Amino acid sequence: MYVYDEYDQRIIEDRVKQFRDQTRRYLAGELSEEEFRPLRLQNGLYIQRFAPMLRVAVPYGQLTSRQTRMMAKIARDYDKGYAHISTRQNVQFNWPALEDIPDILAELATVQMHAIQTSGNCLRNVTTDQFAGVAADELVDPRPWCEIVRQWTTFHPEFAYLPRKFKIAINGSVSDRAAIEVHDIGLEPVRNEAGELGFRVLVGGGLGRTPVVGAFINEFLPWQDLLSYLDAILRVYNRYGRRDNKYKARIKILVKALTPEVFAEKVEAEMAHLRGGATTLTEAELHRVAKHFVDPQYKALNDFDKELAELDQAHPGFARWRTRNVRAHKKPGYAAVTLSLKPTGVAPGDVTDKQLDAIADLADRYSFGQLRTSHEQNVILADVEQSQLHALWLELRENGFATPNIGLLTDIICCPGGDFCSLANAKSIPIAESIQRRFDDLDYLFDIGELDLNISGCMNACGHHHVGHIGILGVDKKGEEFYQVSLGGSASRDASLGKILGPSFAQDAMPDVIEKLIDVYVEQRTEDERFIDTYQRIGIDPFKERVYAANN
């Protein structure tokens, strides 16, 4: 975990002072609504349906127990006792008062946290794999790179007023758990034949109204050039990205209009000037940052397979939880555990202050005092001893974190939707809940297997519906809330966008629709085929026929 030095600390303290003064001037009428808006957005502050929403940055999803306790405190002191884990690994508070925001930021600064650039048309929080540093299939630990990029993005003077928001994701594993192909820039550290480190660079992915899977424009960028290359990409985008229409302002539109090849040429032309300049990364800096991410004091352990198998026998619930919520770790005798924030009846990603305190406490006792958030809106304890899994499971059950549904149909990604968001066409949380209720039989759920179901309340796609195996989008039909269903999206390697099934459905039809889709899959699947595999084999028609058949 990166620890601030005096420089990092001074920057966020300066920001608190700056934002306190901006807020004061706004409240005193010296700054107009229009002048204040970009300033507050660049500090994570949206004004939405009932109250401002404050989005606190969790850089690449890493939190300490101390920071987590601060989240709990803020939820308690300034909000209604809960917080929300977002699909970009951040933490959101739905009910703070504008007047309190400077004080909240001051509190955050005491634990090396902030809300810098968590919204607005600027360089946003960098995201990565929630299993970074511990995944068994990892090639390069992306976290030092995330931190290096984070510092480069923070108050970058040239790119504070981009045409539109800009999101960078980094993945360092064989599987892509960071969904880099649907980001404005996706980075993947790789080694060439000579064993040297570099990056594959993708540009122009994104969701929203015009979902696009990005294009790789560089297959091997030497690591020393990373920040210069980012400067070059951003400079091309800042200068030539469209500013006349906010729906056409993302870099994906520019890359499409120019073609990825021409875009890459422009970046290369810029690089001809920047290459070798002062922004070229040094080994000293890489080491300075990387030493914050060395392994914790792991014990020399053996895998605990036999004992765990016995525990599985004795406790079927434990066995189920282990299959879904526990992952292999790079170190023998350790495991990574996902705490499900998706029990039925709770808005996906919501946690109470008490739960946050409990998570911090569990992290201290089971996982070196550290935890992570995932873009699937769950929480991870990454370094748990296998011999402690059973004890941990018992505690997770008490705190409501042991729902064994990670990666299953009820592990739904869902935006706040019409219950909170002023842009919504339709509610999304009640849809998630009605589907969770329909599939509350665990055996059935397990039998269905891996399935990403994502819900957004409007085409802004905060719930990533385009990349759900099943995607649900809230639409407005003559003032009534309807839902459009798409199939076949995927955010993993070789990402794809879902195809629309057909005419949209009323809210109360949704659980039936999902059930019919699942029926088709269960009837048609071959052994070991996941929903997405069956879909890719048989296509959309069998699903369409079943759902729209006249007599059911």
Add this chain to the structure above:
Amino acid sequence: MQRIIKNNEIVDETWHLLPKDFNIDELTNCDDYIVPLQLWRDHSRMLKARDGGLGVWLDADEEAEEIGEDANEFQVIALNFPAFTDGRNYSNARLLRDRYGFKGELRAIGDVLRDQLFYLHRCGFDAFAIRPDKDPYEALESLKDFSVTYQAATDEPLPLFRRR
């Protein structure tokens, strides 16, 4: 008379900023002018021959490359912000300073407000024509917003990682 911020002080404006549709025949010999880019393109020889000071201004959709190596022909280059949220001229500023070595006054004009000054200054602007309804003395304060910066930029050629 408008006052502008220049090198951290408030000074009276002495330049005439000419609009895009300015008629060349109305030019005097001795006044100091900041001319629109098109006027420079069409009449550069004549403009250089005058006795008065010469500056040029670029709109947000015009490119630093159009001035390029000629940058140091000008005492002032002004870059226009049609809206303070239009960030294109931050890049033009850096190109003029870092790539074309412009040494004269680089001035932000248009929708120029206090809360953007720190970034503008980092990109090489040393003069700011603050929007007339705002107080330039208050705006000066914002140049002190941050005491540490991460990136290399025009004001600080080394990134923090080469200084920490």
